Amino acid sequence: MKQKKIDIVISLGLLVIIWQIVSVVLEKNTVVFPAPIQVVRAFEELFCVGLKGSTSSVTLPGHIGISLVRFAIGYLTAAVTGVFFGLILGSFPKAFAIVNPAVQVIRPIAPVAFMPFIVLWFGIGDVPAVVIIFIAGFFPILLSTVSAVEHLNPIYYKVSRNFGIGKVKTIFCIVFPAIFTQIANALRLALGTSWIFLVSGEMVGAQSGLGFLIMDSKNCIRYDALLATMITIGVIGFALDALIRVLEHVIGHKFGFVN
Amino acid sequence: MYIEIQDVSIDYKQKNTVQKVIEHVNFEVEKGEFICLLGPSGCGKSTLLNAMAGFLKPSEGKIVIDGQEVLKPSLSYVTIFQNYGLLPWKTVLKNVELGLETKKIPRKQRKEIALKYIDMVGLKDAVHKRPNQLSGGMQQRVAIARALAVDPEVIFMDEPFGALDAITRMKLQDDILEINQETGKTIIFVTHDIEEAVFLADRIVVLDANPGRIGGIVNIHLPKHRNRTSDSFVLARDKVYDLLKMKKEELIEYYI
Numbered sequence: 121m122k123q124k125k126i127d128i129v130i131s132l133g134l135l136v137i138i139w140q141i142v143s144v145v146l147e148k149n150t151v152v153f154p155a156p157i158q159v160v161r162a163f164e165e166l167f168c169v170g171l172k173g174s175t176s177s178v179t180l181p182g183h184i185g186i187s188l189v190r191f192a193i194g195y196l197t198a199a200v201t202g203v204f205f206g207l208i209l210g211s212f213p214k215a216f217a218i219v220n221p222a223v224q225v226i227r228p229i230a231p232v233a234f235m236p237f238i239v240l241w242f243g244i245g246d247v248p249a250v251v252i253i254f255i256a257g258f259f260p261i262l263l264s265t266v267s268a269v270e271h272l273n274p275i276y277y278k279v280s281r282n283f284g285i286g287k288v289k290t291i292f293c294i295v296f297p298a299i300f301t302q303i304a305n306a307l308r309l310a311l312g313t314s315w316i317f318l319v320s321g322e323m324v325g326a327q328s329g330l331g332f333l334i335m336d337s338k339n340c341i342r343y344d345a346l347l348a349t350m351i352t353i354g355v356i357g358f359a360l361d362a363l364i365r366v367l368e369h370v371i372g373h374k375f376g377f378v379n
Numbered sequence: 380m381y382i383e384i385q386d387v388s389i390d391y392k393q394k395n396t397v398q399k400v401i402e403h404v405n406f407e408v409e410k411g412e413f414i415c416l417l418g419p420s421g422c423g424k425s426t427l428l429n430a431m432a433g434f435l436k437p438s439e440g441k442i443v444i445d446g447q448e449v450l451k452p453s454l455s456y457v458t459i460f461q462n463y464g465l466l467p468w469k470t471v472l473k474n475v476e477l478g479l480e481t482k483k484i485p486r487k488q489r490k491e492i493a494l495k496y497i498d499m500v501g502l503k504d505a506v507h508k509r510p511n512q513l514s515g516g517m518q519q520r521v522a523i524a525r526a527l528a529v530d531p532e533v534i535f536m537d538e539p540f541g542a543l544d545a546i547t548r549m550k551l552q553d554d555i556l557e558i559n560q561e562t563g564k565t566i567i568f569v570t571h572d573i574e575e576a577v578f579l580a581d582r583i584v585v586l587d588a589n590p591g592r593i594g595g596i597v598n599i600h601l602p603k604h605r606n607r608t609s610d611s612f613v614l615a616r617d618k619v620y621d622l623l624k625m626k627k628e629e630l631i632e633y634y635i
């Protein structure tokens with residue numbers, strides 16, 4: 121679906137208007153329900169000097185940068201390994217039959233539930249967030265890739281056998297491009313999911329990042345800053361989605377994977 | 380003989396049932412011959428062809444090509460599929476080069492060979508296009524060029540022109556006959572179109588359904604470049620038509 125710019129402006133504009141109206145109605149409670157203007161000021165504060173009264177002096181761009189790096193590491197690792205093992209397991213149904221039940225048992229466990237163990241094994245810092253993002257992205261990418269391989273038109277295998285193309289080359293040079301569209305879709309969905317889990321990943325133990333900033337704002341009883349951070353997370357998630365669509369389009373057309 | 384189908388039976392096993400699709404089929408093909416496998420839908424033409432091309436193993440009997448038992452697909456006998464089997468992300472040139480990489484032909488030569496066959500099927504102007512930018516007939520030409528490029532001994536074709544309109548189909552029928560005559564390649568061509576079989580074949584192997592058995596073999600002794608409206612052509616067509624309808628007790632061999 122193509123989003124028109126004007127629609128985006130209208131949609132977000134309406135959101136702000138409704139927000140403004142509600143905050144006027146709740147006039148006295150601006151501490152627990154900040155008005156747009158307060159949030160704008162909070163943005164300014166976060167951007168220029170960082171959250172006042174915080175243990176950290178990192179400004180908003182700093183937190184964003186840190187979060188994006190963690191996210192990139194976790195998500196890209198999930199993407200590469202998910203697609204790789206998805207291609208392999210999809211190509212060897214017997215192996216997948218063994219692996220699948222285990223995956224199905226692990227998958228419904230919310231990534232955050234792994235947190236205590238992750239902290240126990242890797243300590244606090246960057247790793248927990250990266251691992252959570254990885255877990256959130258890996259399984260959907262893996263399973264979508266396997267499913268796409270399983271549903272691939274068998275004629276590709278016939279052509280490949282007919283022209284003497286080896287198993288490995290078939291997987292990476294025939295199967296992969298043939299299911300590129302499905303993989304790209306899975307990658308985009310997983311991007312959204314992983315980004316959602318970034319906050320959970322950074323809420324425990326991390327001393328920086330957007331998830332930390334959420335907790336920090338809460339601890340400082342700064343709901344305006346909290347809301348500003350939430351908006352930042354939303355906007356970046358939106359931008360990442362737009363970015364991966366563009367990438368998908370560019371790569372798909374450059375290599376002819378998309379018709 | 381060049382190709383020998385020796386008492387071949389093929390079953391499909393599904394859960395608890397075994398379906399006999401091909402039963403005790405025997406025939407032989409000479410080098411350079413153009414054979415049509417003709418029969419009603421579901422009689423096992425594709426199944427038999429797939430076995431000949433090495434995609435599936437007969438349950439009984441064996442298939443021998445050029446003295447070697449067929450055990451797996453090979454570059455010396457290439458299949459052209461009804462739905463072309465082109466790789467949609469590759470250009471015409473890269474599609475035609477597909478088998479040449481396996482033959483370890485250097486890049487530059489690969490391109491030369493591919494271009495030669497693309498030219499041969501009249502697609503010079505489409506070299507850098509992708510399959511979805513081509514018509515069905517053009518896509519099937521690409522598949523033909525791709526098969527020819529690896530210089531196979533035998534070409535298997537499974538209703539290759541089934542999805543094409545009548546005019547394009549006639550044009551491609553002329554082309555494939557010419558290829559058969561010029562290159563001397565053996566062609567095994569599956570069709571359920573009687574006229575197509577009579578137009579193309581040196582011999583028509585008629586398959587009956589349930590179980591898939593040879594109902595008759597028709598030798599067509601008409602000159603090549605057959606005239607579809609001539610009396611002898613119409614006569615041959617009617618003969619084959621009768622043969623398809625008949626209940627037969629034993630294998631019949633016709634000469635027309």
Ligand SMILES: Nc1ncnc2c1ncn2[C@@H]1O[C@H](COP(=O)(O)OP(=O)(O)OP(=O)(O)O)[C@@H](O)[C@H]1O
Nearest residue numbers: 391393400418419420421422423424425426427571
């Ligand atoms: N992979 C398969 N598994 C099980 N049964 C199959 C399989 N492929 C074909 N059959 C069965 O074998 C029989 C012959 O099929 P086949 O495709 O060889 O027929 P055909 O003569 O090529 O028909 P058509 O002209 O429609 O292409 C059919 O009854 C079909 O249901």
Ligand SMILES: [Mg+2]
Nearest residue numbers: 424425426537
């Ligand atoms: Mg068939």
